[in-house]
Amino acid sequence: MLTYPPLPALPRVSLLIAMRNEAKYIANCVQSVLQQDYPADHLEIYVLDGNSADASWQIVEQLFLGRSNCFLLPNPGVTQSAGWNLGIRLCRGDIIGIVSAHSKLAPDYVSIAVETLRRTGADLVGGPARAHGESQIARAIAVATSTAFGVGGARFHYTKREEAVDTVFMGVCRREMYQQIGGFDEEMVRDQDDELSYRLLARGGRIVCNPAIRSTYYNRATLRSLWRQYFQYGFWKVRVLQKHPRQMRLRHFVPPLFAASLIVSATLSLLSPVGGFSFTFILSAYFAANLTASAWAASRHGWSYLPLLIIVYIVLHLSYGLGFLAGLVKFANRWREQR
DSSP: OOOOOOOOSSOOEEEEEEESSOTTTHHHHHHHHHTOSSOGGGEEEEEEEOOOSSSHHHHHHHHHTTOTTEEEEEOTTOSHHHHHHHHHHHOOOSEEEEEETTEEEOTTHHHHHHHHHHHHOOSEEEEOOEEEOSSHHHHHHHHHTTSHHHHTTOGGGTOOSOEEOSOOEEEEEEHHHHHHHOSOOTTOSSSHHHHHHHHHHHTTOOEEEOTTSOEEEEOOOSHHHHHHHHHHHHHHHHHHHHHOGGGOOHHHHHHHHHHHHHHHHHHHHTTOHHHHHHHHHHHHHHHHHHHHHHHHHHHHHOGGGHHHHHHHHHHHHHHHHHHHHHHHHHTGGGTGGGO
């Protein structure tokens, strides 16, 4: 179990944004942080830039002009993990919050996060990842990634009640939490928040998702970028598995088992009618489940999304599954060193 000293009556809060080539989203993100109803003299903002090649740096620089509590710094390590760790070392907050450059915070985000942290006694708190898309396909992606069929039992994507979860979107915690379990694992290009959450749970920590901690997450806008994102999630989840096998859940293995069964049955279908039957059965069962889930989601968000949802679910499941299988191959020699 982790232990902490009492919080001050009005704790200082540090928000850390790691960005790289986020010119499209960073202004909305930073402006939402600057518009928090939390006392400005107890709130500081760090933006850590990982070698952006677009106008991200210039946009933040203009927004930070004349503000003594705002810091724009280069992130030599480039990745989010490296940027957040740099911010953790430099910031002065009693409470530290990680912010995605693709997000926009509600004005009371910090206030409610601090209240939730204090009231629940949790080690890490956050709100649901409320996805938002600006085009038809992006909105379909937002719908799909907010359903159980799309993201399994990752309840922080869609929960509507305060509850304990195994990981959370944009965690807020006491500074001492990082001091006791360490910062983000800089090996992890993706899934770094999952890895940290599992390390916290292994120490007896508790993570709480409160829907009142509101933010908007601007999700990927194309199938290609979604494929790349979820392939990487699956790929790096293998390292999470190797580091924290006891924290893995059944939902993490369903997509790779699906992808592997397709590959194996398709290969066997070239050699035997039984293989062909297996391949057809697996595909039929999947498309039945996909169509049912897509129809359910479309009935709530608009029937025009139905054909897009079917495709988005396929991309989510296959990209994650194939990424996981690729990770098993890539990191095959790492099992021994984790023992």
